Amino acid sequence: MLRLSALYRYPLKSCKADSLQQASFDELGMTGDRRWMLVDESSGRFLTQRALPHMSQLSVLWHADDGVTLSAPGHEPVQIAVPLNVEDNLRGVTVWRDTLRVPDAGDEAARWVSAFIGKPTRMVHVPKDRARFMPSGYGTADDRVGFADGFPLLLIGQSSLDDLSQKIGRPQEMLRFRPNLVVEGAPAFAEDGWKRIRIGDLEFRLLKACSRCILTTIDPATGQRSEDREPLSTLKTYREREGEVWFGQNMVSDGPGVIEVGMPIEVLE
Incomplete structure (x- = not known):
């Protein structure tokens, strides 16, 4: 069976x-699956383990309100909330050939993920109404x-x-x-x-x-x-x-x- x-x-x-x-x-x-992403601060290009294998060591606890808690060895955990003022926080990002504007998680999240990644990095969220086409x-x-x-x-x-x-x-x-x-x-x-x-x-x-x-x-x-x-x-x-x-x-x-x-x-x- x-x-x-x-x-x-x-x-x-x-x-x-x-x-x-x-x-x-x-x-x-799947609810809560890949609704968050890290991007290069200057280009908005998405970041993955392909170039940054240590991303595999970043743990992410998903919450029912779609917020997350980030934790990694050597870093204090941080809780990241879903951006509320979407229109005021939009950032242009690129995923492969797709470009879109999605809300940025803010400076506290950026400081944490930049320290973990090792270069200026932003964290972004995708609301359902800003999702990509297939x-x-x-x-x-x-x-x-x-x-x-x-x-x-x-x-x-x-x-x-x-x-x-x-x-x-x-x-x-x-x-x-x-x-x-x-x-x-x-x-x-x-x-x-x-x-x-x-x-x-x-x-x-x-x-x-x-x-x-x-x-x-x-x-x-x-x-x-x-x-x-x-x-x-x-x-x-x-x-x-x-x-x-x-x-x-x-x-x-x-x-x-x-x-x-x-x-x-x-x-x-």
């Missing part, structure tokens, strides 16, 4: 994951995404990771791939052929495979890069096509709704 084996939320883009037993979903996907050709006109790279949600089959670990010769951490949902009970890479699934009362549309990058070579526990460039090196030997390496499925939820770890999963299409 297919079942949901894990749920993960990433309140701040490219920082530590929260492991959940239950998750709710709204117009932007990549052209995917989803519907109503689908939106916050600060995730391109799609609100990522699903990975546990058997797919087990297959990869076996080929590499040592266990690989699921969090290297930063999924929101993990499925067990299906053959390796069965998710490649799914188009729609149902978990509880909530349906999800699987839109495209996820292209993987150097971020997967960063150990989520230590922030250190793999010297042998695993798991990317092995993935390239059997999951590469058209110059991209694929692992996991990007998807959207047809919410609102709530799901829990352990729920059965039905493949609808």
